[in-house]
Amino acid sequence: MNAANVWLIPFAPLIASLSILLLGKSRRAIASAPAIAGQVIALTMSIFAFARTLRAPGYREVHNFVWFNFGDQSMQLGWMIDPLAAAMLLMITFVGLCIFVFSIGYMADDKHFTRFFAYLSFFSAAMLGVVIANSLLLLFICWELVGLASYLLIGFWIERPSAAAAARKAFITTRIGDMGFFLGILLLYHKSDTLLFYDNGHGCLENAGLLLLGASATAIALLIFCGAVGKSGQFPLHVWLPDAMEGPTPVSALIHAATMVAAGVFLVARLYPIFSAGAINGVTTSLTIVVWIGVITGLIAALIAVAQFDIKRILAYSTVSQLGLMMVSLGVGGVTAGMLHLLAHGFFKALLFLGAGSVIHGAHHEQDIRGMGGLRGAMPITFATYAAGMMALSGVPLVFCGAWTKEEILHAAWRWPVSHVPFYLVMLGVVLTALYMTRQMIYVFDGKRGPAAHESPRVMTTPLIVLAACTVVLSVFLTPAWPWLDHYLLGERAHVDLWKIFDQTILISLLLVGAGIGLGVFFYREALRGRRQDPFQTAQPALFRFLANRMWLDELYDYTVIRAARMLSRIADWLDRYFWDGLVRLVGLLGQLFGIITKTADERGINSGVDETTVGARGLGRVVSSAHSGQIQTYLGAIGLGMLALLLLYAWLA
């Protein structure tokens, strides 16, 4: 699988998607087969691509070609494989495959089973395209297709108005960010004359290209970051992500783990040379902004998650919060840490969402955690795997992959020369994460037996087990003792150093996670024994309401930006209907008046002229309609007069 053939990886699910659409509704039974096959083929090819990158540390291979010529210029596109792309390819295809398999069970009863798999495959193809792109234009194209796919999938149950609204919100909110991204592309193209990332020393991410950018690198980076803010659900454009839960649960897993939200973080990592261009001590204006956006997002989302009752919404906010964490990591200079957390997050968040799907499926489409409880007995596999996912997300040290990557982010944040505030806020975020995940576990699985529930079929539990195993296995490659993945992405060779495990921060993170889980158990377990009122809600009703209503950010946007835009469009419409058109009618009336005067002067019936005036209000049509029915000579006369005037004007001016 060399760079020239790497396009086959997104092509496989794309073909799968098309063939499912062509099969049509009638072949329901085999509709999932092409999707699974496409994903398996993509996974196999990704493994080969990954193997190729192991040849040398920091291996990179590109393949560029001319897409089209305009005038005598040409527009080039290209694809590539490097450690960043290969690791993402593996994660997307593997996690995607698990989600696809799970969907066979989850969507079994759905009317539009075939369409669902067609969309899933398309989604996967678009995301794989983002990853292998060696051109910002190609990346943007696939990026927009990811947006389209998410629009289709979030609004999959189109008969539900809420789903349609959520789909629209996702598309428009991300497109707001994409307008910034688009301008960033234009500025970059203008400055560097190429959109290829790597091109034998002439690409825009290579030294010569970066030098061309000069001082505008900051503006380019920030504009492009707008796109990442939209797609990766960063504050203030994060509002679409929790609403995206309207889609079927496997879609949520796909959006929140393997594909869409990963795209923004990936984008920043891919374009890191632009973000860090001209850095002093690893700090640039653009990166500092990335850090603060990440910090704000991470904290806000973690706080909101504590006060949610929808099982999927809690996970959604946790995603937003984790993405903030990744942005912090990228911003403070921990690119590999951020990317590793993205990869690890892909696994355990897919696990959690699929687990939530299994719970919803087993609990007869109940999504409110207050309506659950005691599911541990009824759904043992779901419980065990969910617990693994929860511990990975919370960052329970040693055996779960999320812990090591979180640790590394903390390290990076501590080393940031600008300020230590992000470090402390990230620590707070870690405590909150452990807290709300414990809360969710207790609500869902602990306590008295809730309503009747059943364990999900094998086709759904198997992906859960596989993903849970992965969260543990992956940690082997992430330990500080043998940080193989870390060095793979950095392009170095890894060394074994067992002592590194016992770093001082491991104690800190043990303490933080312990505090979070401990507090969670302390608050919720006791409180939930008796009544089902949330203890936090009892203690701080006002604050709880503030958080439960998502800080009223949606309402704020509704009343400000959306209202204003809507108003603008109404005003524009009104002006168009009455003002501009009114002006035109006025001119028309003046013309009419002129016509009447000439008529009078011609003494062709003064009476009719008066009549004309009285019916003049009927519009400008009258005189003209009489004119076009034969009196072309009037026009010719007008032209003649105009020519005369022109001649006079010419003689006078020239």
Add this chain to the structure above:
Amino acid sequence: MITALILIPLFGVVMLYLANPRNPRRIAFVTNAVSAFYALMLWQKFDVDLAKVQLIERHTWIPSIGAEYALGADGLSLLLVFLVTILFPFAFAANRMNRGFYALMLVMQSALYGVFTAQNFILFFLFYEMSLIPSFLLIKLYGGKKRDYAAVKFFLYTFLGSVAMLLGFLGIYFARSTFDFAQLVDLAKTGPLVTGRFAWFVFAGIFLGFAVKVPLFPFHTWLPDAYETAPTGVAMVLTGALSKMGVYGFIRLLVPLFPNEFRILQPWLLALVVVSILIGALVAWAQTDLKRMVAYLSINHLGYCLLGLFAIASARSTMAKIDMHAALSGVFLQIFNHGITAAALFYFVGLLEQRRGARGLNDFGGLMQRAPVLCAWMSVAMFSSLGLPGLNGFIGEFLIFKASFAVAASFTAVAVLGLLFTAVTFMRAMKSLFSGPPNPATNAIVDLRAGEKFVLVPVTLLMFVVGLNPQIVLKVFNSTVVALAAVFA
């Protein structure tokens, strides 16, 4: 050679009246097929690698006023000939009408071929007016509600524009005694065609003529009424082909002939076009009538064409070659893509109107469950129109923005908002039409019929093919772009 192309539709008109068939549409289609065959033959003879005007026919006509019968085609002309050839059968497929309708449409088709190939102003103007009269009659005789008002408004507006343009050209003729395009362009390279303040009157006249036709804000108020009331097929041709006469005039005449005026007016013209782009999209968002919505979006999309042109016109000497080529290529692509996509949107609105008897945004709902195939295909056209990458709309807009950003970054940054508002408009339309529980009033709506699919397959394929491989359109006019860029620089 080209004369034959112009005569074929007129021959069709004669056939319509001689044969007096029961199904006049069949004769119209046959005529279109012959035209298409002929257009392909032209392409065969045309050498895309040559930059100059080809397939020239030149005869003396009225030597006393310098009016020659001069026809010819370069890449841009050929592109527009193709566009017209594709659009007319598509438009015929939209409505079943009587003989007079097809006769008028064919006259219009003939006139359009003439406009896009004429090499002399008098001939150009003749064809220009020849397209105006049938379109006026088509609206007036076959339109919906308010047709008298809309037709007269349309006629007055465009006629006043034409008169202004004619006077402008007469002004040039007084000064330079030629109507030949190539000669005028050569003369303009050596110095201003008309000197002094008089030049401004000439410029204003010609500008007005083309600005009304495109239309450019604030000369656009004829458009919503005309498009709203015109029968589907006519609306398709009005937006797809007739509006391009204005853009074509800007490219062929205004921009090359008036470098000074454009340079001086640069900020004003750019502001006007940005307003046009934004107003088009914003007002479209506020419409509840689908046809009016699509009509306003046409103003928005043609605004991008003018943005590219004004960017070139105002900074031609300082512009980098890559930007110049990007702007011209983008504008040409946008001409073609808007023609296809806007026509398709009107066609879909027509389908919905035929089925439901109404075309308000709120007259539908839950269509996805009644007619999924119709919804899916209509969505393709909508996504194409909102500039989704992978479909045809994106590349042209990208190239235009690339160029205009280099020249006028702040104007472009505002204009990009147009893309956002277009998306908002379509998202709203899709939500109210397709989603939600089915509206009982739409119970009788049937999905796409085989005949309609037959019409839509080629058009939809074209959207995908041009989106994925724009080279097939670009190669028609790449040499022309190089030549025009040299003229402008």
